[in-house]
Amino acid sequence: MDIGLGELGMIYIALSNDDEKAVKDMMTMHKSLGHNESYWIDQKELRGIYPDISPQARGGVVVPILHVEPYRYTLGLAQTAEKMGANFRQGEAVGFKRKGTKVTSVTLATGTEVQANVFVLAMGPWNAFATRWLGKEIKVTVNQEECLKMQPVKRLPRYAIMGPTGQIIIPQEDGSVILGHSGVPDARPDYNSTLKESNKIHLAEEAVKILPSLINAKLIEHRGDLMNWSPTKYHWQPALGLIPGCDNAYVAVRIPFGIMLSLGIGKCLADMIIADGKIPFGFKNLIDICDPAKI
16 A cells, blocks of 8 residues: 655754754754664755745755554554554443453444453543553543645645744655644643634745745645643653553553554564563663553
8 A cells, every 4th residue: 555655855944043043953863873774954954955945944954754644554553464464443432341461352332342362552632541440540631733734836845844843844755745733732631622723824834934835725634633631841751551450451652653663662562562561672761661560
């Protein structure tokens, strides 16, 4: 399946002296960790890529990134799993049954009980309910994220743009462009995922401030959904591993940059399940930091 996989340069643009210092400090940090791919471009070089970029743009740091179309990526994973023997069943989970520390089945709203040897809770914001059913609620902040898919009049260069306060413009493989805003709090404790017209307008206005030519782009889709953040200050404390008090139930919740870390998270959980809950040495420190028992 074509999942829209592509490689871009992500330009973290600077609109002020403080912005310039911040993005250059980020580049220095990357290099100190052995990632030497990032580099600074000045205003002239930036305008060579995007001639109509905001006059405030002083330059930026370029970092290589990969990107996919999230829906097609998820569908591709599901289809591959089916070809490898997985079966998909849909239903509303309302609880579990267990014998001591072993979970024996998940109960659906219809009363059906689905038995299994191993259970993995990967329900996004709804993991708060599922972990509560097993006696260890992992609290989440339910946040709504929204973005716009647009069709520009002219195909954009192969560079995404990240503004100083999180505005993001990402060209796609099919010529469309995603306009978003990274990490904006829009708490939805009622789990209401209704898209807001005010958010649509804000996303468009912020993008046009950075790249004025987008004012002529055509709206294809306004989309978004609920995310699960950590209630901690920076929203980035994941929980990954065995649920306390359970021998065969695992959880993956509050994962920052979820789709980008999905393959790694899946590999960690699969390796733990194969090892009957034991933590392979290769990611012992990671699991120790993300241990649900400590959260």
